[in-house]
Amino acid sequence: MAFVNWLKRNLVVIAGLVTLGYLLLPNVVVTVFSFNQPKGRFNYEWQQFSTAAWQDPCGVADMCGSLSVSLQIALWATVGATLLGTMIAFALVRYRFRARGAVNSLIFMPMAMPEVVMAASLLTLFLNMGAQLGFWTILIAHIMFCLSFVVTAVKARVMSMDPRLEQAAQDLYAGPLQTFLRVTLPIAAPGIAAGALLAFALSFDDFIITNFNAGSTVTFPMFVWGSAQRGTPVQINVIGTAMFLVAVLLVLASMVVSNRRNRQKA
């Protein structure tokens, strides 16, 4: 009876943990199979423990090249989308202007559109213009779909900002540029950083839009997609595992640092 009561009280916790397990199971499989030594071309069945792939992560033709293409595109897309998106966010929060509703819906639409529709329509534009598909068309597309997410992230932060801080700075004879650089920007920085991180993650992992507009350029997701047809090298799992570990370590480190800072303040 006590057990049944305990179960009743904790049912939601158990169900939640089961879902969490469902979310994490593929990552466990990816990690375990990065130590596999598959027999055929595909790495779907467990054969034998081996660290060969970890010792030679770039041992597969073209994989590390595609990784560097992805990093370059993600970097430039982040710079572009963060710059344009932050400007739009400031305009939306700080100024009154006409066509505000239209601007808002233009920013919302890309987030509510299935990726395949954006990808296909952008391809018709590039085909009609006779544009050469490749690095630049991918970059253009990535800045386009990352932009809205940056605007949303930065807007949330700037909206919660106390406008009196800027007024105070101006009362203390700070010019507009000085106020912006020394008061507004530092306060908005976490929002801008969050937007930039989101843009980087979205761009780096994008497949559908890239698939349509890449031409013969191969990004890392494109490489993985191709290998699902030709044969999956173990090195893919090595990269996947390494990215997961680096991300989790970075997040944990930032949490420790902010905890320590908070404790020092208190």
Added chain:
Amino acid sequence: MATLTEAPPPLTPTAPEETPPRKRGRLVPYWLLLPGILWLLIFFALPMIYQASTSVQTGSLEEGYKVTWHLSTYWDALSEYYPQFLRSVLYAGSATVLCLILGYPLAYLIAFRAGRWRNLIMILVIAPFFTSFLIRTLAWKTILADGGPVVGALNTLHVLDVTSWLGMTSGDRVLATPLAVVCGLTYNFLPFMVLPLYTSLERIDVRLHEAAGDLYAKPVTTFRRVTFPLSMPGVVSGTLLTFIPAAGDYVNADLLGSTDTRMVGNVIQTQFLRILDYPTAAALSFILMAAILIMVTLYIRKSGTEDLV
């Protein structure tokens, strides 16, 4: 700025001096908006127009295409590919319902029961994003492999008999069946359900739960009458964030399914990139967009939360 560095001319009234910066100030928002909005207009809005125009063109790759208002492309595309359209709605719908059922307890756990584990669980929900979703989707090929432990367990529990009867699986296989595709879609879009649910649950005042308990409401009643209605914003945006991308997805159907599980995204992809039948592909993509816009509008109207999204 220039006015600050320039010395004010002596003996002139201040009024004419104040006007120019103000005028410039009024244009500031437009300058801030210009580059980003232009980008969206050229690379998001304009392509939609090009797509619409492509869908009513006829011609061939060699001879070029001309707008001929050939509207029967739409009719032909619909009559040939309506099974794929239906499948997209069915699979994306099932995945959305499953995401809600699976995601709600997790969001509830993070919001109310996790205590000091809250941050860690949040990280674990977001962390999978950092491994390419294609690699993680391929991992499901291993998990659902024929004769593997998962399929074995589902067989022993007679789950596969039920899903076979529903037409979701065939025989002892899960891979290359609709069930595998729905499972992959559910997995891929689950965080998009959990995060908005968590945001709206977290805003709920815990004292409301206590008040309901004080008024002799059982936990189930408290959930049904207090918690769930208050989490509706999260439910609405979560279902939209799951359904829309799932309906247009072709990755899961391609990697985990078979030719019998092709969704409309698969058709658009092959028409555009392999068969190079641009008018049909554009028409299909246009229909998908219109269908989703209509469904989303109706859904938002019905749930009465128009200002949410």
